[in-house]
Each structure stands twice: as C-alpha cells, then as structure tokens.
Amino acid sequence: MNSNQKRMLLTSVSKPGRYAGGEYGQIIKDKDDVKARFAFCFPDSYEIGMSNLGIRILYHCLNLHPDIWCERVYAPWVDMQDKMRELDIPLSALESGDALGEFDFVGFSLQYEMCYTTVLNMLDLAKLPLLSKDRDEDCPLVIGGGPCVYNPEPVADFFDLFNIGEGEEMLPEIVRLYIKMKDEGTYTRSAFLHEAARTIPGVYVPSLFDVNYNADGTIAAYTPVYDDIPTRVVKRIVTDLDKAPFPDKVVMPYIETVQDRITVETARGCIRGCRFCQAGIVYRPVREKSADVIDCQARNIFESSGYEELSLSSLSISDYTDIDNLTDKLLSWTDRNMVSLNLPSLRADSFTKELMDKVASVRSSSLTFAPEAGTQRMRDVINKNLYEDDLMRAVNVAFSAGKNQVKLYFMQGLPTETDEDLRGIPELAHRVVSAYYQNPNRNKAKPPQVTISVSPFIPKPFTPFQWERQDTMEEMRRKQEFVGECNTDRKVRYTHHDPEVCHIEGVLARGDRRLGAALLEACHRGFKFDAWTEFFDYSKWMALFADTGIDPAFYANREWGLDEVLPWDVIDCGVSKEFLKRERARAYESTTTPNCREKCSGCGANKLGGKRSCCPKK
C-alpha cells in the first residue's frame, strides 16, 4: 500500500490515528539488516494496548538486539476490519506496515480471558491459519505470554509456544535460538519447538504434550511426547529487578490512550496472599526494585517523554519497604517539573496522612479502597488481613483532609459466604457514611458519597480457591439484588458487574484444551472484542457452547476434586499445590495467614530465587 492508498483507507474509518503509526519513539530498523522480525500483538484496541507497561518493556528488550526488529500490532476497530476484508488488506504492523505473514514471530500478550476471541480474530485478519498444526514452515511462529498463560489450555491449539512467566530474558532467548538455528541451517518448525522446550526454561510447547481424559470428563494425564523435555514447565522470573532491562524512552501515542503517563514498577509479587487473587500467587516471590533505580527510570522516561503524570505500579504500592524514601526522591524533581505523582493500589491499613499529602492521586476528592468483603469473618476467610478499624482510620484521614467521596470494592460469591456477609457490604458502607458525619474536621459544605462496587467471584488457577465452584447465574443475580435491597442508605451508591461476562470468564479461566474447538467456532462466527460490553453477547456464547458440546457448568460451577489433575498442572508457578491446599483448609477454618514479611508460610516460591525479596533462602 503506498501513501496515497493509505491516506484514502485511513480517512474512511473512525479514529485513523490508531492505524497511522509514525509515533515519536517508535523503533524503525532496516528489514534487510535484521535476522528476525517480531510482531508484538495486543488483542485489543490501540488505546488499551498502548497503555500496557509489559509491552513497553518487551518491545525495548527485543529491540536492544540489533538483529531483531520488534514492531507493534493492535486489533483494528470493527469499521477498519470491515474495510480490510472488503479491500482484501491483511493485518499489518505499525512500524513497517508489513503484513503479519512476513514476520518470523507473531507474539500475543494475553492479558485477560475475554481477549481470546480477539486473538483469533487478529490471526484471521492476518490471513494466518488459526490452528498451530495447520501452519507450515513459511508461517510465522505464533507465541503467547502474559497473565493468562498460567492456564493457557483453552488457546493451546492456536499457539506454537507459550512464555510462562516474565519475558525480559526468556523472550530474547527464544528469538536468539531461532536465529542460531536458521544460521546453522538446522531450523525446522518442529526442531525449533523441541529445542526451545528442551533448553529454554519457561517455554511451554503445548503440542509436545498429549492430554488424556477420564470417562467423567476430568483429565487423566499430561504426557510429554519427548522424554528430554521437562514434564512440568517452571515459571521464569527475573531475579534482580534492578538489572532487568527497562526502557529509557517509550513510544508516544498521538491519540489519547487509557493510561497516558509514566509508569514504573516498584516491585513484583505481593506479600499478602489473598486467597482469591491469582496475581498475588503467580508473581511470587516478591521482589523489589531499589528506590534509586525506580527514581532514575522514572526520571529518564520523564525527560524523554514529557509526561506530566507519574504512576508507581505494583500489586500493593504501600507495601513497598522504602516508600518514604522513594516518594521523597521523586518529589525532589517532580514538583518543580509540574509532574504529579500517582500511587494506585493503596491498602487501607497503610494509608497515612503523610502519604496522602505527597501524592496527587489523592488530591482529587475521591479515594478507593478494596475491603473485598463486608464482614470480618469473610475477610478472614479470604485472608484480606484488613480490619474495620483500619478502614475507618483511613477514611477519617481522608475526610479530615476535606475529601467526601470514597469508593469501596467488594466481591460476592466467595466460598462459605452467607447472606449475612452480603448484608455486611452495605452496612459497612453505611458506617463509613456515619464516620463522615461524626468527623469534626469534615468538609461541612459537601455531603458524603460512598460507592460500593461488587463483583462476582471468579475462581482462578493457582489460588487457594482454584477448586471452588463459581455461583450460577441465578445465584449471582439473586445476590446482586439482595445487596441492593440491603442498601438503605441514600448516601451509598451501589454498582455491580455483569454476571454474564463473569460466567464466561469463569469457564475460560479454568478451561482445558477441549475449549479450543469452541473458540475456533467462535472465530468463524465472528466473535471479537468480548471484553467490550457492546460486543459481548451471552446468548451467542451459550449457543456456541451448546453447538460445540461444551458444558460451561463443568468448568465454572463444579467443585473440583482436590486430587483431580488440573489443566494447569503442567505449569509450575513456583508456589506448591500443597501450600494452596493448606491455605484452602485455613480459609474454611476462617484462619488468616501472616503476610510474607511477618512470617514465611512456605509457599515454595523461594526456590525460584530473587534479589531484594523477603523470602528465606532455599
């Protein structure tokens, strides 16, 4: 496509800036000078994909190699998809404008289960065969990574290889092996996949495992087809976050994106171990980046980007051990440069006036906390380790500082939950409202506004609740109504999630390879953008499952056996199954577990190593 044709095409669709490329900071290489081309695909719109920190990091890691050129690809919006199909234009990468078929690797970041249909939609737009077994030697290798690969089985048929864990080192190793085998003349698709699985830790090649099922539909066994590859794939981590590559320059979007700011990680992993939380388990062991490195990285990106907003990212920012020193360092240059500092993921028990005064995110009139459950019993079951006193102290700090809006996140459908626990949600919110009126320093000109947002619980792999049943649609709906009825305080606003999406997400989260047939059919039926409410259609999903012989309740609403082979047992995330079982038992006894800094609970993740972690050495 020449520039005139590109102009005519792009001016015929909405938001052409999504497809233009040409951003400041993009990396252009001469394709004749590189040995491997990598198309980094994000299965959602440009605005969402461009906000992703992981892609920024991996784009940098790959492009550090002079003979590797990594480019970006986002899912075209539906109007553009129609044009592309009408004019027979295949999906292409932004930097070169070349079709995905010309690349050596097509890599997908799998951020949430509801993006699976968009992955297949993008492969289809790229005119690549969807199934791994249908792709020949001339096709790119289709690989995946990201949070969803802790159970990649529903999409296993479509991928040649998965990166399990952190990609900074693993991903370039995979591409280097490809280049080496091409140079030596030993490359074939199957030889490469075998060699990658054999020699690169963290590489999972689904086609190298046979899966057998029992008569009742549960899994009998995973069997590797070669005896020289690991029987379980151990998650890869970056041991020392200070030394991990981090971009000093980012691609600057011209159009507005979801998170258009400097984002720097402070740590990976979380010391808390909430029993519903997948991220809290799979990113273990907890490893921190040192304050000097964070400060330097933030400043480099500030100077190369001009962003006037800085966000520190981690699963629980206030658990960062050196937070006061870090914020002081940052404020020494952010203030005079008019850069505002954001600290998301604040825990109520570590929210202090000192911290609040430092950060801009809390300069707004609204504050958000996640008690997750309405009663202490329920919070003990999920190991939230948060007491009502902590929350009340936190909201009073906020109220005394003139704030009047508080947003509280909760879950419904948690194991052992009763209606009393649900009733506790609006009651807790009501006590927050009362605390506002009792606070003598409140802003008397403004009424309080407390928003409670309640999401249905979705059991996720690698959590102590991975064996639990998810509420049925009827149960989810009844509970949503019940919470609404219990909320009698007019100062409390109640919002809840769509149970239909949660149900499908529940099926995909614990799905196995048999779901591949349903997803393939979903692509043929034109499913895409299922993370968007305007495209998600529950009745179409139910029809799809019925037509492809999938019983969604088998995956979502069944209590799984503790001795059952799980689809994700082929992956070792570092945390042992025994630990998860112990935690599950403690949940049923309403017993909490101390956080990693108070006392090691022996989860097993310390076997992976890690600098600046609080784990005892193995």
Next chain:
Amino acid sequence: MLSEKVMKRGRISKFDRPLLSEPVTVRVVFEKRGNLQFFSHLDLQRTWQKVLVRASIPMWYTKGFNPHSKIVFGIPLPVGSESVCEMVDLRIDRLIRTDEIKDQLNAELTDEMQVKEVYVPTTKYSDVAFAEYEIMLGTQAAESAEGALELTDRINDMFGHGAEPIIMTKRSKSGDKEIDILTLVRSVSASVADKGVIKIRAVIAAGSSENLNPEYIISALRQKLGILPEGAPFDREWYTVLRLGYFKADGSVFK
C-alpha cells in the same frame, strides 16, 4: 543531577535560564506531514504539551490551583490534510533564543513534524482570512493526455469567472446550511502534474469568521465531474491535501 542529564541531551535546562520580567509570546511554525495527517487538532494539542516539556522549553505556567502552560494553536487543520505551515503560540517566562527553541523542539520531534521557524508574532490568528491548499488528484479520467487537459479545463471553469453557483450542505455547530461554496473560494486553478494526476491550487476562506474545509472542493468535483466515485479502488482514485500558507483579508501574506 539535573545538569548532568541535561548535558547529555546537549541543551541547557530551562531552570538554568534567567527569568524574564514579563512572559513573552513566540510563534512556532511547523510541518504536519505523512502519518501526522491522521491526527486531530485535539491530538496535536495533547502532543505539544508533552513535546514542550521534553524539549525543556521554559513555558510560563498559570498560577492557579491546577497550573498549566499556555499554548494557542492556529487555524485547525482537517484530519487527512498535510501542512507546511501549522502555527502554535507559546508563552515563555525565561530567556531563550528563537533558534534554541527551534533546535530543542526539532530534537524531540519526528521528521514528519519539524519546526521551520520561530519568531515573535506581530499578527493575531484572527487576521487570517484565507488559506492556500495544494490538492493532488489521482483519477482514471486523467490517464490520457487529452483526458487530463479536459479535466483541468472543466475544474478551472467550475471555479472561474461567471461560474454557476456550487450549492452544498455545510455542516456547522448551528446546524446544516445550504451555501454556495464559490462565495468562500478566492481562487482554484488546476494543472496537469503527472500521468493521471492533476494538481489543484485552492485559496479558500479560513479562520474564525468564515472557513471552508478543503474537502468541500473535493466534494464539489465529485458531484459535478463524477470523479472519485464513492467506493472506487484507492489505487485508482485518490487525492491528497497539503496546506501551504495563509493570507489576510487584503490579500497580503499572513505570518
């Protein structure tokens, strides 16, 4: 620490420049070419906020609760048009030479958005009355030499002396309005540029009081001459638009 960084980037930190007694306004003239044509006026404003920060331009910030710099853009450019004459006025509060502003900005901009000139303006954007555009038109109707000549004649006649009114529906905030676009056209002249390609120079109303989007010229050609039919293949029927400059109401060049 800051000075070290700044030395690496080869320029002086804005904080090391002496404060001016009064903020000063400077005008930056820049190109918006290639891929940049697909970004809107709003995108451009957001982009420049960041460009000015990373270029360490000593912007004056408002003193209120939410301090922000003052930047004012010239006549908005429609999406799908390129330009060699975009303008933005900046309010600066520290001593910096105009050539330093140009160099510092260009180091932080892509080849498709380079600064051409920086100066202290003596005009206001409201002095602009017309803008000049170059429209390149690729059409099968101009494939043959005779066809191309006939097409240029017909275009010149459409907009020449004594031409018939060209009534089109013009969209505006106050609703759709039927207007004769000739009343907003100062001149349109066509010539053969290449095989199958016609070049059109159009000087049309621009600015805050009267403004004509160059797309109306294309729509008029489409309507009257049947070229660029809807749904035509993009490699056969295409056009590009490039803004070249501005004029005041008296016909003198706006700078």
